Amino acid sequence: xxxxxxxxxxxxxxxxxxxxxxxxxxxxxxxxxxxxxxxxxxxxxxxxxxxxxxxxxxxxxxxxxxxxxxxxxxxxxxxxxxxxxxxxxxxxxxxxxxxxxxxxxxxxxxxxxxxxxxxxxxxxxxxxxxxxxxxxxxxxxxxxxxxxxxxxxxxxxxx
Amino acid sequence: xxxxxxxxxxxxxxxxxxxxxxxxxxxxxxxxxxxxxxxxxxxxxxxxxxxxxxxxxxxxxxxxxxxxxxxxxxxxxxxxxxxxxxxxxxxxxxxxxxxxxxxxxxxxxxxxxxxxxxxxxxxxxxxxxxxxxxxxxxxxxxxxxxxxxxxxxxxxxxx
Amino acid sequence: xxxxxxxxxxxxxxxxxxxxxxxxxxxxxxxxxxxxxxxxxxxxxxxxxxxxxxxxxxxxxxxxxxxxxxxxxxxxxxxxxxxxxxxxxxxxxxxxxxxxxxxxxxxxxxxxxxxxxxxxxxxxxxxxxxxxxxxxxxxxxxxxxxxxxxxxxxxxxxx
Numbered sequence: 001x002x003x004x005x006x007x008x009x010x011x012x013x014x015x016x017x018x019x020x021x022x023x024x025x026x027x028x029x030x031x032x033x034x035x036x037x038x039x040x041x042x043x044x045x046x047x048x049x050x051x052x053x054x055x056x057x058x059x060x061x062x063x064x065x066x067x068x069x070x071x072x073x074x075x076x077x078x079x080x081x082x083x084x085x086x087x088x089x090x091x092x093x094x095x096x097x098x099x100x101x102x103x104x105x106x107x108x109x110x111x112x113x114x115x116x117x118x119x120x121x122x123x124x125x126x127x128x129x130x131x132x133x134x135x136x137x138x139x140x141x142x143x144x145x146x147x148x149x150x151x152x153x154x155x156x157x158x159x
Numbered sequence: 160x161x162x163x164x165x166x167x168x169x170x171x172x173x174x175x176x177x178x179x180x181x182x183x184x185x186x187x188x189x190x191x192x193x194x195x196x197x198x199x200x201x202x203x204x205x206x207x208x209x210x211x212x213x214x215x216x217x218x219x220x221x222x223x224x225x226x227x228x229x230x231x232x233x234x235x236x237x238x239x240x241x242x243x244x245x246x247x248x249x250x251x252x253x254x255x256x257x258x259x260x261x262x263x264x265x266x267x268x269x270x271x272x273x274x275x276x277x278x279x280x281x282x283x284x285x286x287x288x289x290x291x292x293x294x295x296x297x298x299x300x301x302x303x304x305x306x307x308x309x310x311x312x313x314x315x316x317x318x
Numbered sequence: 319x320x321x322x323x324x325x326x327x328x329x330x331x332x333x334x335x336x337x338x339x340x341x342x343x344x345x346x347x348x349x350x351x352x353x354x355x356x357x358x359x360x361x362x363x364x365x366x367x368x369x370x371x372x373x374x375x376x377x378x379x380x381x382x383x384x385x386x387x388x389x390x391x392x393x394x395x396x397x398x399x400x401x402x403x404x405x406x407x408x409x410x411x412x413x414x415x416x417x418x419x420x421x422x423x424x425x426x427x428x429x430x431x432x433x434x435x436x437x438x439x440x441x442x443x444x445x446x447x448x449x450x451x452x453x454x455x456x457x458x459x460x461x462x463x464x465x466x467x468x469x470x471x472x473x474x475x476x477x
Contacts (some may be wrong), residue, residue: 007329011166018249021265046401046430083205083306085282087248087265089405090336106339106405108428110267110282112205112307118282123403123428123436147401148430170325177408180424242364242465244441246407246424269426269441271364271466277441 006093013091013103016130016137021086024158028073031158032066036131039063040141043159046124047149057146058158069158076156081114084121084157100131100140107144107159122146126159165252172250172262175289175296180245183317187232190317191225195290198222199300202318205283206308216305217317228317235315240273243280243316259290259299266303266318281305285318324411331409331421334448334455339404342476346391349476350384354449357381358459361477364442365467375464376476387476394474399432402439402475418449418458425462425477440464444477 016034023030035041043058060066087108095102105128109121124146130137144159175193182189194200202217219225246267254261264287268280283305289296303318334352341348353359361376378384405426413420423446427439442464448455462477 006333007170007326008166010329010332011169011325014169015165015251018251021249022251022263085265085284085306087267089248089407090339092333092336092340104340106403108267108405108426110279110306112282115308117309118279118306120279120428120436120438123430125403147403147428147436149433150435166329167325170328173328174324174410177410180408181410181422244424244443244465246426248407267426269438269465271441274467276468277438277465279438 009093009096009101010091012137013093013101013130014088017088017091017105021088025084025086028070031070032063034139035063035066035142036133036138036140037063039066039139040143041066041139041158042142043144043146045149046145046147049143049145073156073158083112085110085112085118086159100129101137103128103130109157109159122159124159168252168255168260169250171296172252172260172289173247176247176250176264180247184243184245187229190229191222193298194222194225194301195292195297195299196222198225198298199302200225200298200317201301202303202305204308205304205306208302208304232315232317242271244269244271244277245318259288260296262287262289268316268318281318283318327411327414327419328409330455331411331419331448332406335406335409335423339406343402343404346388349388350381352457353381353384353460354451354456354458355381357384357457358461359384359457359476360460361462361464363467364463364465367461367463391474391476401430403428403430403436404477418447419455421446421448427475427477429475440477442477 020034023034039062041060042056044056048055060069088105089108090106092104093101094104105126107126108123110118111121112118124144127143127145128139129141131140179193182193198221200219201215203215207214219228247264248267249265251263252260253263264285266285267282269277270280271277283303286302287298288300290299338352341352357380359378360374362374366373378387406423407426408424410422411419412422423444425444426441428436429439430436442462445461445463446457447459449458
């Protein structure tokens with residue numbers, strides 16, 4: 001690709017990631033729309049990822065499980081007020097061709113409880129595979145690897 | 160807009176937001192230059208924003224009030240050393256047309272006091288309306304909504 | 319430059335900074351590849367930077383010293399597990415011409431120790447001078463200025 005094409009693709013991906021962040025932070029019900037029917041979504045601790053262990057903190061095989069997850073989160077958060085804020089940075093295309101797009105990003109997530117100051121929740125990387133469906137980019141695979149082996153509280157929110 | 164146009168507009172907006180961050184962090188006197196004469200600048204707690212309450216943590220109607228604010232901050236910070244660092248991320252254009260540009264961003268702000276390590280100060284979103292004046296983009300409206308209902312210390316610095 | 323050129327250059331720089339972040343976080347041995355033979359690499363506390371003091375927390379004159387630094391870090395980290403995560407943001411070109419490219423960025427660095435949650439490590443700005451060598455951009459000078467006058471623990475990792 002030329003520098004210009006790379007720039008245009010980057011801009012398009014950034015639009016997607018930022019809209020994705022907005023969806024999970026502001027209206028989780030829009031989260032599943034970003035995935036293909038057969039999508040794999042996974043959250044893994046770096047510790048396990050580096051060792052190649054199959055343990056996942058969250059695993060969704062197919063959009064049906066992603067939809068279930070939305071219900072699970074909504075039932076949990078009814079008990080307390082918690083605002084999430086996802087920031088995606090360092091977005092890089094590592095492959096663009098016949099099989100779609102492979103990209104990586106860094107995520108930084110903050111959460112804020114009622115009457116408390118904002119704190120850093122988790123930091124990590126995502127390894128993503130995207131495909132174009134009806135002119136829209138969708139995640140076919142999204143593996144989120146958070147640094148360390150634990151996060152503050154349990155992971156119920158997606159990255 | 161085509162993908163290419165969107166990319167070019169994004170690049171232009173990013174240049175503006177990053178220059179804006181540099182101004183408020185390094186030389187607050189340049190901050191008012193980023194606004195139109197009739198600009199509205201507002202900082203609101205998410206709690207109040209979501210409920211539609213009119214309470215604002217900071218409210219400037221017109222560039223005159225923004226200039227006043229600069230004086231206020233400079234008088235306050237003379238008493239202690241505090242370095243601010245603003246990071247703008249997830250910049251997204253939500254409208255570009257006859258009425259100018261509407262954009263959103265995520266802000267993450269850090270502060271550092273003398274002889275202390277850096278801490279997270281606040282996280283939130285901005286809802287912005289920009290117009291072009293003599294070839295330069297200026298904020299006509301900038302609403303900053305920080306997550307939660309309080310920040311560390313009081314808000315005297317703009318976002 | 320036109321808006322389009324600026325966007326393309328920004329995209330190219332972002333690719334470089336994000337690859338750089340990936341190198342120092344995931345495989346420090348690739349870090350020296352980003353510099354010219356005669357590169358100057360420096361980490362300075364803002365306190366000293368603002369006063370024009372020559373004190374540096376890290377100083378490498380030439381790629382040879384940068385290579386030495388890699389060895390130093392590798393010997394230190396063998397004793398404990400620590401994961402670094404660098405995020406580069408607010409990347410801005412301040413000059414592009416016959417002498418190469420001058421750019422600035424904001425860095426935010428997190429670290430995670432074994433069995434501990436991730437914490438904010440340092441925040442600051444970089445002042446960079448890049449040149450093109452055989453079609454690749456390389457740092458001829460990279461000055462990293464972290465906010466405040468101390469960081470958590472000592473600085474052994476580069477920014």
